[in-house]
Amino acid sequence: MSLQEQLKELSTLDAHVRGLSRRLDLGTKRKAFQQNKLDQLEQQLAELRDQAKRIEAHANTLEQDAKAAEERTEKLRGQMNTVKTNKEYSALLVEVNTLKAEQTKTEELVLEQMERVDEHKQRIAELEEKIAEQKKLVELADKEVDEAKSEVGEQLDQATSERDAAAGQVPDDVRLLFEKLNSDTDGEAVAGVEEQNRRRMEYTCGGCFMALPIEKVNATITKPDTITQCPYCHRILMVSDELRSGLAPSK
Ligand SMILES: [Zn+2]
Incomplete structure (x- = not known):
């Protein structure tokens, strides 16, 4: 077998291996894509939960502030009943009114924060639903990979060993060139x-599809071991048998 014929055979066997592994690769890629999507959703969920926790903590602090203001108001009201002068009374009244205004403002803020917590909880629930759906897609992709493996796995092993045997027949430098070109051209x-x-x-x-210089064509025909x-x-470059016999020098 000439080197050219060996390479032709290697190329055919390699195409078979590539065809079989493509199915596996497709499944693996699909699975990676779905898994990546799931990871992103889970990260979003963790962030949302974190935000909700922080808002809730903030709301709690505000609530305590409001309560403290209320307690202080009560205390001042008690004092108002015991003061002797109008001036003292007025001073206390101003303080009570200020405190009440502050309390109202703080309570409004608390409500606002609680609303935000509710919004977050809603979004968290939606995201959890999405994640459950995405998990199903990952499982499905996983199953597809397993199926592809059991269907083509054996054939792939067989084809790979045939390809490797053919590759072993080719000189090392040629095999390396073949493999490099094969990976550059996706198997061509x-x-x-x-x-x-x-x-x-x-x-x-x-x-x-570029036009070849005639000396390249001649070399391909006349030097099948180069x-x-x-x-x-x-x-x-390879020539078909028809082309070789058609172009072989007649004399
Ligand atoms: Zn070319």
Whole structure:
């Protein structure tokens, strides 16, 4: 088997492996996507709960302030009953009125904060519902991955060992080049030479569709044990048997 034929076979086996693993990859990617979404929702929930806790604590402090103001007012009212002069009475009255105004303001703030707590609780409940739904999606994706594994897993192992065996037949430097090109081109390391017009000697690369210099075409045909790469996309060039026999020098 010529190097070119070995590479052609390797390429076919590799395509099979890629096809099988694509299904697994798709499932794994989908699962990662859903899991990521779940993580984000859970983070949002933690933040909301934290905010709600802080607002509640603030509301509690305000409530205590209001209570303290109330107690102080009561005390001053008691004093008002025992004062002897009008002047003292007036002074106490001013203080009571100020305290009452402050208390009213604080109580309004408490209400405001409690409303915010309620809003947060509502949002938390909604988010918890969303999270429960998202968890189902993650479970589903998980199941899909397991199914794909059990369906293609065995075939994939078989195909992989066949591919690896074929790769083992190819010289190391060629195999490394093949693998690098394969990963750059998503599994298209080799490309066929395509004949556009024989009389005008027009040939293109089957990978990038650029016109190939005729000496590249000749090298691909006459040196099947040497690597000839497309000068544009660097794919390893191959010729079909028809093209080779059609173009082989007649003399
Ligand atoms: Zn090319």
